[in-house]
Amino acid sequence: MSNVSSSDIWYMILIAFFILSFILNFTDIPQRMQLWRFASYVRRRLIQLDEIENDIRRRLVSYLSKLNVASPKDVIDNFINNYFLIEPVSIEPTDIIRRLAHLISVRDTSVKEYVDRYIPGLQKPERHNVIVALEIASAINSVNKVLKHYFKLGLKNNNWILLMQLALSMPEILRIVNAYSRALDAFSVGTPIGDGAGPLVVRYLVGSAEPKPIAEDTVYYEVALNNRKVYAIKAEGPGATVGKPGEAVDKLIGMLGGNVARVITVDAALRLESEDTGEVAEGVGAAIGDIGPEKISIERAVTKYGIPLDAVVVKMSIEEAINTMTKEVYEGVLKALEKVKEVINSRVKEGEAVVVVGVGNTVGVL
Amino acid sequence: MIQFISLDYLTIMLIILTALLFIFTIISMFTQKRMSKTATTPKIVVKIRCLNNDYNEEKEFNKGYYVGLETGKCPKCGSKLVVNAIYTTGGIKEKEIK
Numbered sequence: 001m002s003n004v005s006s007s008d009i010w011y012m013i014l015i016a017f018f019i020l021s022f023i024l025n026f027t028d029i030p031q032r033m034q035l036w037r038f039a040s041y042v043r044r045r046l047i048q049l050d051e052i053e054n055d056i057r058r059r060l061v062s063y064l065s066k067l068n069v070a071s072p073k074d075v076i077d078n079f080i081n082n083y084f085l086i087e088p089v090s091i092e093p094t095d096i097i098r099r100l101a102h103l104i105s106v107r108d109t110s111v112k113e114y115v116d117r118y119i120p121g122l123q124k125p126e127r128h129n130v131i132v133a134l135e136i137a138s139a140i141n142s143v144n145k146v147l148k149h150y151f152k153l154g155l156k157n158n159n160w161i162l163l164m165q166l167a168l169s170m171p172e173i174l175r176i177v178n179a180y181s182r183a184l185d186a187f188s189v190g191t192p193i194g195d196g197a198g199p200l201v202v203r204y205l206v207g208s209a210e211p212k213p214i215a216e217d218t219v220y221y222e223v224a225l226n227n228r229k230v231y232a233i234k235a236e237g238p239g240a241t242v243g244k245p246g247e248a249v250d251k252l253i254g255m256l257g258g259n260v261a262r263v264i265t266v267d268a269a270l271r272l273e274s275e276d277t278g279e280v281a282e283g284v285g286a287a288i289g290d291i292g293p294e295k296i297s298i299e300r301a302v303t304k305y306g307i308p309l310d311a312v313v314v315k316m317s318i319e320e321a322i323n324t325m326t327k328e329v330y331e332g333v334l335k336a337l338e339k340v341k342e343v344i345n346s347r348v349k350e351g352e353a354v355v356v357v358g359v360g361n362t363v364g365v366l
Numbered sequence: 367m368i369q370f371i372s373l374d375y376l377t378i379m380l381i382i383l384t385a386l387l388f389i390f391t392i393i394s395m396f397t398q399k400r401m402s403k404t405a406t407t408p409k410i411v412v413k414i415r416c417l418n419n420d421y422n423e424e425k426e427f428n429k430g431y432y433v434g435l436e437t438g439k440c441p442k443c444g445s446k447l448v449v450n451a452i453y454t455t456g457g458i459k460e461k462e463i464k
Contacts, residue, residue, distance in 0.1 A: 323454075325453045
């Protein structure tokens with residue numbers, strides 16, 4: 001040690017620094033190291049995802065077995081591997097909504113026929129719950145397959161950016177998948193979920209009034225509120241369905257000859273991280289998380305007759321929206337009910353008619 | 367003697383740098399905002415109410431209950447008892463640790 005001078009050590013450090021700098025700047029070694037790190041991280045998360053999917057299947061098999069399904073595993077596998085929907089051509093937008101609505105309707109009918117074929121004799125609410133449970137398993141399977149596809153693609157092409165994107169997105173994806181996994185419990189026992197905020201507001205608004213069918217899986221009620229006529233629309237409960245609120249609004253406004261003072265839509269809305277669950281907000285427009293056909297039906301119907309369209313939303317997270325309703329969301333529902341009554345009393349004159357639409361999944365709500 | 371002192375300075379500098387790096391790591395570990403999840407078993411509450419609003423009761427959830435279900439007669443006025451609300455209390459809550 002005594003032979004090594006201070007300047008020698010500095011030279012060695014300098015040389016090491018230059019070698020390190022060369023490796024970092026002019027070789028792929030850092031990227032390969034990152035690729036290895038991200039791949040290892042994503043692989044661990046994919047194993048977790050596999051466990052979640054297997055758990056979902058086990059619980060679904062148990063649920064279907066209780067409904068006396070002979071081979072529940074085959075029913076699940078057959079459903080998961082089929083029933084995809086190809087979106088209509090969008091470069092020619094003419095009648096795209098009509099084509100999309102038609103395709104959605106065809107798929108819905110096929111799914112209902114599939115469930116009826118393999119699980120005959122189910123009551124309507126239970127059939128809806130089974131369909132949603134199968135859709136949950138199918139959604140998780142799709143997510144798992146897509147993630148594995150990109151993971152393998154990233155490894156195959158040494159695409160460390162793709163793997164990095166996957167690694168950074170995995171916690172959020174797993175959070176949502178876990179929420180879906182827990183949602184299976186809510187649908188298999190039929191408890192109201194957060195997304196049912198809209199239908200629950202309608203339920204409280206109409207009291208014990210009798211429902212009348214207006215569209216597929218959709219009903220409306222007629223009640224009086226402080227000398228105003230209230231027509232309230234919701235999906236037909238207590239099974240897990242969202243119904244066709246857009247078609248119902250269109251038909252109802254047509255039936256009333258456009259003599260409607262306002263249309264108020266009530267729905268659950270995803271909250272921002274800075275917002276609290278159960279917050280209620282009011283705005284303008286159709287509060288509906290539909291991919292197109294139902295929302296545009298509402299917009300077209302109100303635009304045709306120049307009817308003002310209001311939106312009342314109850315804020316919640318994605319987990320709260322698809323799982324059993326929490327106390328905070330329930331309190332939000334009561335606030336939204338008061339808000340709807342306030343809008344009716346302040347903006348609808350006595351003797352006028354108003355349409356209230358409770359948008360969302362009505363599982364666990366009659 | 368001069369060489370020994372120079373070497374010592376270098377060692378001291380490396381030790382200081384290592385210590386600073388260690389302190390920085392520890393500080394960043396404890397100042398980082400983390401989300402911790404406190405999990406409790408969620409309890410599903412079923413609120414049953416008389417249509418005349420003169421009687422309330424709470425029950426534990428059983429499969430088959432839904433909002434709007436008639437569960438019997440009111441012990442006070444004899445009108446219908448209806449499930450008025452079903453919701454969970456407790457469950458997983460996120461809280462931020464600074």
